[in-house]
Amino acid sequence: MSKGKTAAQCAHAAIMCYQSAAEGSEIQNAVLQRWCRMGQPKIVLRVDSYEQLNGLQIKAQEANVVAALVRDAGRTQLEAGTATVLGLGPAPATDLDKLVAHLKLL
Structure with missing residues (x-):
């Protein structure tokens, strides 16, 4: 994918995750509100295959x-x-680190 396409796909993922958290449990909604107050941080990481993404x-x-x-x-x-991007979170950094600490920045 081009850089622009990647950026658009990441934006789709961020919106989808936001909507999911907003419609989720009270805990997910509380995490969402904290994420919003913290400036909605995002990190883009790379996987090597669809199998790894899945x-x-x-x-x-x-x-x-x-x-x-x-x-x-x-x-x-x-x-x-075609699967392009997997959005994760908002979630506590410790929870996300358990899932993605081995991945490299894009």
Whole structure:
């Protein structure tokens, strides 16, 4: 994906995660409110494969961390349905670190 496409996909993931947390449990909503007060920090990391992305989504769900998988609409660079980005959180940094500490910055 181009840098612009990656940025757009990350924006989709952030919005999806926000919506999920806002509609989630009281705890998820409280974490969301704290995240908003802290300036909505975001970090973009790289995975090597769809399998790694999918495994990360499963681990996040098992850990009760908000996770949103973005699939492309297929209007520009990718085939429709291609998984592009996995949004995680908002969640406590310790919870996220358990899932992604091994990944590298994009």
